Amino acid sequence: MEKSFPLERKDQILDLITRKGRITVDELIERFKVSGATIRRDLEFLERQGLITRAHGGAMSKSRVSLEPDFFEEKEKFLEEKERIGDEANKLVEEDEVIFLEASTSVLQLARNLKNRRNLTVVTNSLDIACELEESKGINLILTGGNLKRRTHALIGPLTETTLSQMRLDKTFVGISALDISYGITMATMEEAKTRKDIAKASNKVIVLCDHSKFSKQNFAYVGSLESIDILITDKGIPDEMRKEVERRGVEVRTV
Structure with missing residues (x-):
C-alpha cells in the first residue's frame, strides 16, 4: 500500500x-x-x-462495534422524523442559491424534496444525493470528487478539500454523528471532521439536520462548538434543557 x-x-x-x-x-x-x-x-x-x-x-x-455506521442501516432509523426534518429544511432553500448537501441520511431526505426545483446549484459529496438529483433538469449538480468512504457513500479527503476551498456557498445542510452541550459537534472519523470543517468554512450559513438520537453523545473526532451552527432542525424528541441551551448559544432551533 x-x-x-x-x-x-x-x-x-x-x-x-x-x-x-x-x-x-x-x-x-x-x-x-x-x-x-x-x-x-x-x-x-x-x-x-x-x-x-x-x-x-x-x-x-476495546470494542468490536464500528464507530462509523453503515449507510443502509442508518437511513432506516427514525425515518419519519428524518422526512419531517427534510420537509422543514426544504423551506430554507431559495431560488438561485448555491447550496451544499453533505453526505447524510437526514440530508438525503432534503434532496428528495428538491427534485422539481428550478435555478438551483447543488454541490454535494454524496453519491446517493447525486443519484437522487441526477435527472432534475432545473438543478446544476456538482460533485466535489475525493476519496470514497464506502460505508457512507461520501467523498472526502484532500481533493474534496481543494474543491471546497474554491467555492462560496450560500447555505450548507449537514448531518452530524453526535452533539453534546459541553463537547460540541463530533463525527465518526478525523477525515469526516476535517471535511465538515472545510464545508462550513466555505458557507455563509450552516444548517444541521439531525434526529434526537444524536444528542448528549460524543464521537471520535471534534468538528466544532455549538456556536458554529446557524440553524438546527430536529424532531420533537430534543430534551427541553438541551433546546434552551442551544438557543442560548445563539442557534436557531426548529422542531418538527
Missing part, C-alpha cells in the same frame, strides 16, 4: 483493529509503508482517545 495521509492512516488503523480485534506493529508497518515510530505514535494517539488498548508489539480493540 502506498504511503497514506496521517488522518486517513489513523482512521484505517482504527478500522483494521476494530475488524480484526488485534494487530501487530509489524503488520501495520508492512501495510502502510511507514516507520515503526510513526505507527507507534498513531497507536498512542488512538489509545489517548480511548479507542484502543496498546498491547506488547501491537494493539487490541
Whole structure:
C-alpha cells in the first residue's frame, strides 16, 4: 500500500483493529509503508482517545462495534422524523442559491424534496444525493470528487478539500454523528471532521439536520462548538434543557 495521509492512516488503523480485534506493529508497518515510530505514535494517539488498548508489539480493540455506521442501516432509523426534518429544511432553500448537501441520511431526505426545483446549484459529496438529483433538469449538480468512504457513500479527503476551498456557498445542510452541550459537534472519523470543517468554512450559513438520537453523545473526532451552527432542525424528541441551551448559544432551533 502506498504511503497514506496521517488522518486517513489513523482512521484505517482504527478500522483494521476494530475488524480484526488485534494487530501487530509489524503488520501495520508492512501495510502502510511507514516507520515503526510513526505507527507507534498513531497507536498512542488512538489509545489517548480511548479507542484502543496498546498491547506488547501491537494493539487490541476495546470494542468490536464500528464507530462509523453503515449507510443502509442508518437511513432506516427514525425515518419519519428524518422526512419531517427534510420537509422543514426544504423551506430554507431559495431560488438561485448555491447550496451544499453533505453526505447524510437526514440530508438525503432534503434532496428528495428538491427534485422539481428550478435555478438551483447543488454541490454535494454524496453519491446517493447525486443519484437522487441526477435527472432534475432545473438543478446544476456538482460533485466535489475525493476519496470514497464506502460505508457512507461520501467523498472526502484532500481533493474534496481543494474543491471546497474554491467555492462560496450560500447555505450548507449537514448531518452530524453526535452533539453534546459541553463537547460540541463530533463525527465518526478525523477525515469526516476535517471535511465538515472545510464545508462550513466555505458557507455563509450552516444548517444541521439531525434526529434526537444524536444528542448528549460524543464521537471520535471534534468538528466544532455549538456556536458554529446557524440553524438546527430536529424532531420533537430534543430534551427541553438541551433546546434552551442551544438557543442560548445563539442557534436557531426548529422542531418538527
